[in-house]
């Protein structure tokens with residue numbers, strides 16, 4: 001059996017990197033099985049699934065996809081050429097979301113090393129952002145990062161962003177009236193998950209681009225015209241969700257490298273999932289993440305599980 005003590009340092013570094021990924025309510029719904037080869041299997045941890053707000057397991061897969069991206073980039077930075085198979089055996093081993101063979105060596109590119117080094121600096125930033133616009137070349141870099149992982153990043157114009165903020169506020173109100181949702185939320189926002197110190201301040205005035213997890217501290221005025229973007233995929237199946245997660249983390253690390261932060265407003269998507277609705281076919285694809293982008297102050301990091309808990 002593989003334990004934290006028998007896993008060698010090189011593999012441990014990959015798992016630590018994977019564990020820094022963003023996840024819905026910081027559930028960290030992943031585990032890893034290390035096999036000879038070495039091959040690392042990424043497993044869904046269904047004990048950390050959110051059955052009320054994520055009935056399809058979409059957000060669980062997106063979160064695990066983000067962890068997979070970190071694992072891949074850490075392997076690249078360590079001079080490996082990871083070969084990844086998504087959902088390698090859905091019939092016999094449905095819990096295995098990906099299989100990463102790290103046996104083959106390959107040169108660590110400067111880009112892989114840089115993205116790997118940015119992992120600890122990426123955080124969800126729920127503070128107000130300043131008024132600076134994000135330069136076109138930075139947006140292009142983020143868009144390219146998403147498309148490398150087979151997803152699309154759409155930047156909304158001011159009018160669409162205002163409409164989406166209104167829609168997020170309506171979704172937020174509807175969620176606040178759902179008792180089962182509130183019980184699930186409370187379980188992940190007191191103590192572990194998303195503790196109060198990372199929930200950001202309450203908004204002064206009309207513009208509130210932050211999802212309310214119930215324990216925001218202090219008050220602040222947010223930027224009057226939040227810069228919003230939507231990450232979409234061509235399909236809306238588990239394999240697409242894993243791709244969305246990898247795209248998310250790739251573009252967030254690219255953003256971090258440019259000093260750009262992100263927070264998320266996925267209430268409309270969660271409400272859609274909870275109502276068991278799917279999107280009408282849209283030429284831009286299926287929305288998987290809604291995010292606010294900009295330049296913000298340094299914020300504290302959310303807690304993470306120790307690596308001993310991550311090994312299956």
Ligand SMILES: Cc1cc2nc3c(=O)[nH]c(=O)nc-3n(C[C@H](O)[C@H](O)[C@H](O)COP(=O)(O)O)c2cc1C
Nearest residue numbers: 022023024025026059062123124211264265266302
């Ligand atoms: C699929 C997914 C959905 C998320 N939805 C939201 C959201 O709606 N609102 C929010 O503020 N953060 C959201 N987050 C961010 C997580 O809360 C955050 O990643 C987690 O608390 C860990 O913190 P960190 O990103 O700072 O490491 C989401 C993250 C993922 C991967």
